[in-house]
Amino acid sequence: MQPKTKYGQNFLIDLNILDVLVRGADLSRRDVILEVGTGMGSLTRHMAPHVGQIVTVEIDRELQALAKRELDQHPNITMLSLDVLRNKNHLRDEVLECVRSKLELIPNGQFKLVANLPYNVATPIISNLLSTNLVPERMVVTIQRELAERIVAPPGCKDYSALSIWMQSLCDCEILRMLPSSVFWPRPKVESAIIRILPKPEKRARIVDLPYFHTTLRALFFHRRKFLRSQLLTASQDRLSKPQVDEILARLGHSESLRAEQLSVEQIIELLEATRQASQL
Incomplete structure (x- = not known):
């Protein structure tokens, strides 16, 4: 065979x-x-x-x-x-x-x-x-x-x-x-x-909304060479405004010229939870 x-x-x-x-x-x-x-x-x-x-x-x-x-x-x-x-x-x-x-x-x-x-x-x-x-x-x-x-x-x-x-x-x-x-x-x-x-x-427990995290994570890396600000705006699918994204990045201490691939796993989890919360406002 x-x-x-x-x-x-x-x-x-x-x-x-x-x-x-x-x-x-x-x-x-x-x-x-x-x-x-x-x-x-x-x-x-x-x-x-x-x-x-x-x-x-x-x-x-x-x-x-x-x-x-x-x-x-x-x-x-x-x-x-x-x-x-x-x-x-x-x-x-x-x-x-x-x-x-x-x-x-x-x-x-x-x-x-x-x-x-x-x-x-x-x-x-x-x-x-x-x-x-x-x-x-x-x-x-x-x-x-x-x-x-x-x-x-x-x-x-x-x-x-x-x-x-x-x-x-x-x-x-x-x-x-x-x-x-x-x-x-x-x-x-x-x-x-x-x-x-x-x-x-215990790792899974850190992620509040697993489907949101998974979907947004994949969207974040779809254009991996974009800068972080643009990546977040694209991944949010119009749920977040530019001022909201700028506020999140400033609060977490991330430059908008970073790329997602430069962030640690923990930083990505923190970032996507912040975007999830902001998108519900």
């Missing part, structure tokens, strides 16, 4: 890398695992003896049929054949409901995302999970190296983006290992990385 490029299929063939994923996930019998991209079932099979339940999702029906032969012997594995994304901004309800139903079976169960994510859907899966009311205790995933570096990027560097701030404002993020293309079949044209993402409730 040949991998399908339209699904971003690159199968992990170095079994030592599976151990890195499993160690990073700190698996236990309390865990309900969501795996996106069952593939041949190698990681699924590796995790099954160590966890309570696995919900594994594969969009490719032919591939799922092959994996099913290998995984049928494990009663704690539930296989779903569908696209995990309803659209680019939302995960499919059926997947989240399946995870919830498995959590109800396990006292004090905890939800984790552990997967070799298809490159073409990695960003929306990781990002959108943080917007749901079913946030994982952790995510340990293999993704494109470029994406991993964007997630952990510090202020002021070229990789620092709305995604960096979104992830770091809600989570502790750490790259566990860089992976050469040789550990996959077929070899991708890019390098990969294993990243561990730990959502932190």
Whole structure:
């Protein structure tokens, strides 16, 4: 069977890398695992003896049929054949409901995302999970190296983006290992990385209105080379006047000639909360 490029299929063939994923996930019998991209079932099979339940999702029906032969012997594995994304901004309800139903079976169960994510859907899966009311205790995933570096990027560097701030404002993020293309079949044209993402409730609590924060943050970085004053006016979509923006920048001690990419995560959180409050006046 040949991998399908339209699904971003690159199968992990170095079994030592599976151990890195499993160690990073700190698996236990309390865990309900969501795996996106069952593939041949190698990681699924590796995790099954160590966890309570696995919900594994594969969009490719032919591939799922092959994996099913290998995984049928494990009663704690539930296989779903569908696209995990309803659209680019939302995960499919059926997947989240399946995870919830498995959590109800396990006292004090905890939800984790552990997967070799298809490159073409990695960003929306990781990002959108943080917007749901079913946030994982952790995510340990293999993704494109470029994406991993964007997630952990510090202020002021070229990789620092709305995604960096979104992830770091809600989570502790750490790259566990860089992976050469040789550990996959077929070899991708890019390098990969294993990243561990730990959502932190205390970080989430700092953000009063999460949908507003997420939407405005993305708009703020849409024209990242504009100066901060112009970025805020554009991002506010006419909810803020120029005098209001000038007052906010002066109060927070920011020059209007700064750019958003020069501000720390904490400064962005403070700035967007100030704009949210001002827009409600």
